[in-house]
Amino acid sequence: MAAEPTSTKPIILAAGGTGGHFFPAEALARELLARGRAVTLVTDKRGHAFGDSLPEVPVHRIRCAAPGGGLVAKIGAAWQMGLGLLSANALMRHLEPAAVVGFGGYPSVPTVYAAAQNRVPVLIHEQNAVLGRANRMLIAAARRLAVAFPEITMIKDDHRAKIVRTGNPVRPAVAAKRSADYAAPAGDGPIRILVMGGSQGARVFSEVIPEALGRLPEAVRSRIHLAQQCRPEDLEAARARYQGMGLGGLELESFFRDVPERLAACHLAITRAGASTIAELTCIGRPALLVPYPHAMDDHQTANAKQLASAGAAWLMPQTEFTADALAAKLGELLGSPDELARAASAAHGWGMADAASRLADAVLAMIDERNGANGNHANAKEAAE
Template identity: 35%
Template structure:
């Protein structure tokens, strides 16, 4: 009797945790097509739309953020964690899960705690150069740790034993050939002939600071036809941004969009990106070799976006621009010469170290699969109940490729 691989992934809050979790699920399905995969999140984050939209079940639990700003409410955290951990234990048992994965964000810690309660193996993946509070806690509950960046090891309990697998990115990003996709991308975004593209990408929901600077820059460049600004605003700011561009007479030089559903097209069309420095974004830029101006979100816990940004800026693949300095005039002085110098942009792209990011989803999937198979069963192709599992030869093959 064959037992399918069963995995529960905790990921939520922002796209920076959710998209890598989806990339992992995609890799697990490539490895084991009939794998049973579900996610745990809360009712408050983007997971409520992104995960069901990708075709995976989402179980929601009652959890509050690991946030000092909670003030007196922080005393509710232990009780909330125990309650949500018990809820996750029920999810794991109900699905017959063999392993649990925490991708960071506050839904991640209950999954790891629930696995501990259920006596199941678990693994966490830390995506940021400075680990988040949820994973700092979860790292004390499992010996199995994977990180995107080497520099986060020192900040995690047991981090010296962590595997640096990179940041899981989607297959479209991992396999992206920018040159081959460029013409299609320019048509998709209606870029005028001969114009260089400056992409503003403020994260999952947009960024008011970046949008403000982009509108101001578009107003200053409204008579230019050799540049084109593509501004992702997030849905809430879309109509106001479009009105401001029209009022400034900048409608021909800039286009505002609520989302970038096809990031492969966005990276293919962009000559230069101005964006936040979330870990997923930094990994995608490193993988695709797109030069960037990185504007770290100043209120990120532990200032982790600045540490993320330095992975690229220290290599010469990006410029780091503090949030407070991100104005239209400052950007015009910085990005104007860059857009006018294709050789310099190309050199920045070559300076990016792609690392393991393109392979990270498969490397992390291999680690998850190994945890799902008790080591003493590798030679017998059966689980700890004596039932036959999926073909162990795949797992051994992944170990070799890793």
């Protein structure tokens, strides 16, 4: 009796509605589909389909809620999780998946738990340097933990054997810029600085960066071409701060639709330190001054930034130290040292993993093969005994 084939069974991707979880899930879906594997997405009410580019991926929505707030909120969250677990169990019986891949966040919890209850192999993916709270709940049920960072905290020692470093998949448009060479600013030529503060921009950037640039010598300011993402409500105030500063170029927008092109063209980025931002910076290989969002869960952005800074690929500036004087001093140092910028760009490029989606798919399929091999050996042993 041979092991039951799973190549025709779907692989379930469990991801929440936030971009940090959805981007890597979509990238893995593309890779698995290209390899001829069926894929199904399970998400919550905030989640959406992978878009027009992947219309063949079915979407199932189940209930979930993050535990938090007062007693009533906690009871409500537990009730929602319970309903989600019932739905996920029914889904496991209906789809009989070959594997489940969880991308963190509480929307993945019911699906991963249901997979474990139904003896479906589970891989969870952690995008940050700190194992997220949902993934801490799920790690015992997982056979593999795919990670983006070389060092992971908040994980028990007896679970470290499950770790495989795959990187954090990026969008195809970002991966396409992997081969774009970095040319440090030279002579009296332009200095291109890109400022991004998350999906809605960061108010502190709109307040501090203009003041810092105003403290730089006029000869330096005239070379700076600044592209900055601002919160919509901060756009006009930021524009007023830059007025009359004599920059070589200025673009202020609430949202950039061409981030891969802008990253590839910039000499220095000033950004937060979220997982997707780190993955994109290092895939293309650009030096960055990282200002972690101070209220991120478990301060994971600081942990992300520290690892990149330790690799020589970025400079960490905590928000408490992100003042106009400190930033002006740091920019003066960096912009006056093109060789240092080039070294950081090279280190970032060496740290990045453009093939993260492929590595992640390899890890998922290896887990399935390992499980099938174990089942096949068990079946063969039983057959021989009979």
